[in-house]
Amino acid sequence: MPTFRDVLNHKGKALFTIRPEATIREAVRSLVSHGVGSLLVTDEEGRIRGILTERDILRFVDGHCHRFSEARVSERMTPEVHTGAPEDDLDDVMDRMTVKRFRHLPVLEEGRPVAMISIGDVVNALRSAHEYENRQLKGYISGGYA
Numbered sequence: 636m637p638t639f640r641d642v643l644n645h646k647g648k649a650l651f652t653i654r655p656e657a658t659i660r661e662a663v664r665s666l667v668s669h670g671v672g673s674l675l676v677t678d679e680e681g682r683i684r685g686i687l688t689e690r691d692i693l694r695f696v697d698g699h700c701h702r703f704s705e706a707r708v709s710e711r712m713t714p715e716v717h718t719g720a721p722e723d724d725l726d727d728v729m730d731r732m733t734v735k736r737f738r739h740l741p742v743l744e745e746g747r748p749v750a751m752i753s754i755g756d757v758v759n760a761l762r763s764a765h766e767y768e769n770r771q772l773k774g775y776i777s778g779g780y781a
């Protein structure tokens with residue numbers, strides 16, 4: 636079964652981070668300029684402090700627009716971050732993300748965050764794996780009866 640490692644091999648490792656003391660405006664700029672939906676919040680030693688996604692920003696914008704420039708990332712991030720490991724099975728990951736209702740998962744290697752995987756990456760990897768399996772089965776069946 637495919638794992639996070641397959642996704643990382645295909646997509647490469649990319650992780651965009653922000654500090655807890657950065658402003659929401661800075662976070663929006665970073666999300667837009669990198670074309671991503673989430674930022675891992677880390678301190679100066681690289682330790683994980685939280686996660687901030689476009690959904691957190693939407694909730695903030697609904698009613699707090701006037702504080703866009705002074706509100707801090709630390710006020711809106713989720714501090715308890717769920718993480719994955721390269722050897723995690725993608726079917727299990729998909730279940731976790733669906734049950735917990737989030738679309739982003741940082742991957743840790745030797746305790747350090749190395750990549751952010753989105754639910755879109757997981758769906759694409761599972762789709763490719765199922766297509767491959769289908770082709771193999773069809774080949775096996777038609778070969779077997781040829």
Ligand code: AMP
Nearest residue numbers: 686688690713715716717737738739740
């Ligand atoms: P998302 O669907 O990823 O935009 O996130 C929905 C909510 O879950 C937001 O409040 C996020 O801060 C939070 N969230 C997203 N990913 C994670 C994660 N890996 N661990 C904990 N919370 C998360």
